[in-house]
Amino acid sequence: MNISIEPGAVLNNNQLTSIFLCAPQGGMRRSHRTNTLVLISDKTGLYQDRKEDGIYHYTGMGQVGDQTLTSQNKTLAESRENGIEVHLFEVFKPKEYTYQGRVELADPPYTERQKDNNGDMRNVWIFPLRLVEDDQEWIQEIEQLESIIEKDAALEETEKERIVKTRIGQSKFKQKLLSQSKQCALCGVDDERFLIASHIKPWSESTNEERLDVNNGLLLCPNHDSLFDKGFISFDEEGKLVISDSLNETVKIFMNINSQFRLNNYKNKSHYINWHLQNKLLSLKELHD
Ligand SMILES: [Zn+2]
Structure with a gap:
C-alpha cells in the first residue's frame, strides 16, 4: 500500500477514512483492505500521549480499567513482525487530523499509570514510536x-x-x-x-x-x-x-x-x-x- 500524504497535512475524518479505508471512529483503526493501522493521538482527549527526543509515546486503546495487549494494542505490539503499516495522526483541534507520517515501534511497549474515563487510576500500555524515514x-x-x-x-x-x-x-x-x-x-x-x-x-x-x-x-x-x-x-x-x-x-x-x-x-x-x-x-x- 502506497500512502502518500505529506507530513503536516491536515485531513478531516472523511478524507482520512477514504484514504485508509478504515473505520470512521476510534483511536486505533485497523484496515484490512489497505493493511494499515491508523493511530490517532488525540491531544484534546483522555490519553497522555507525548513526544520526547523524537519518540512518540502513544497510549493504547481502552478507556476504562487496565488496558491489555489485545485487539489493536496487540496489532501494534506485533507491528514489527505482522507487516502492517502504521500511520500516525495527531489531533490538536477536534476534527482536524494532522498527519505525522509512517511510524514503527522504537522500543517494546511498556505500562504506566494513567487515569481512566471514570477518573480512576489504571494501567495503560504505552507504545514508543518513531517515524519511518525513507532510507x-x-x-x-x-x-x-x-x-x-x-x-x-x-x-x-x-x-x-x-x-x-x-x-x-x-x-x-x-x-x-x-x-x-x-x-x-x-x-x-x-x-x-x-x-x-x-x-x-x-x-x-x-x-x-x-x-x-x-x-x-x-x-x-x-x-x-x-x-x-x-x-x-x-x-x-x-x-x-x-x-x-x-x-x-x-x-x-x-x-x-x-x-x-x-x-x-x-x-x-x-x-x-x-x-x-x-x-x-x-x-x-x-x-x-
Ligand atoms: Zn564539543
Whole structure:
C-alpha cells in the first residue's frame, strides 16, 4: 500500500477514512483492505500521549480499567513482525487530523499509570514510536561509498574512515542527527558548519543496519569528534565522560575535556556507547604494549 500524504497535512475524518479505508471512529483503526493501522493521538482527549527526543509515546486503546495487549494494542505490539503499516495522526483541534507520517515501534511497549474515563487510576500500555524515514537515498549513498572504497584496495583503514566521514557530512545521517539536536553532544558548540556526524561504532565495523541507525550517531565538534574517534574519550553506562589515562592535564585543558561532561539522551545509544567503551577507549598500558 502506497500512502502518500505529506507530513503536516491536515485531513478531516472523511478524507482520512477514504484514504485508509478504515473505520470512521476510534483511536486505533485497523484496515484490512489497505493493511494499515491508523493511530490517532488525540491531544484534546483522555490519553497522555507525548513526544520526547523524537519518540512518540502513544497510549493504547481502552478507556476504562487496565488496558491489555489485545485487539489493536496487540496489532501494534506485533507491528514489527505482522507487516502492517502504521500511520500516525495527531489531533490538536477536534476534527482536524494532522498527519505525522509512517511510524514503527522504537522500543517494546511498556505500562504506566494513567487515569481512566471514570477518573480512576489504571494501567495503560504505552507504545514508543518513531517515524519511518525513507532510507532509500541513504542506502544508495552507502552502496556508492562501499564501491568507491572497495575499488581502492590500497586505502588505509583510517583513510577509508576519513572518506566516509566527509561524505556523511552531507548525508541524511547527519540531517537525522541534526533533527534531534543541533549542538556538540559534549560541549554545546552549536554552529552546524563545525558539527561532525560521527558513528559511535565505526563505519568499518558496523553492519549496514548499524550504519543507518541514528542511535549509532553522535554530533560532535571537531575537537571532541577527534578525541572520541581515536578513543581518548568515551562514556560510561550513565553517559558520564570517561577519559583515557593517556592524556595529560594540559592536553585535557586545551582540548576542552572536562570530567563533568555528560552525554544527554544517551539511552537509545547505550548499546553502541558500551561497544565504544569496551573496544575503543585507549589506556596508557595499551599504548605502551
Ligand atoms: Zn564539543
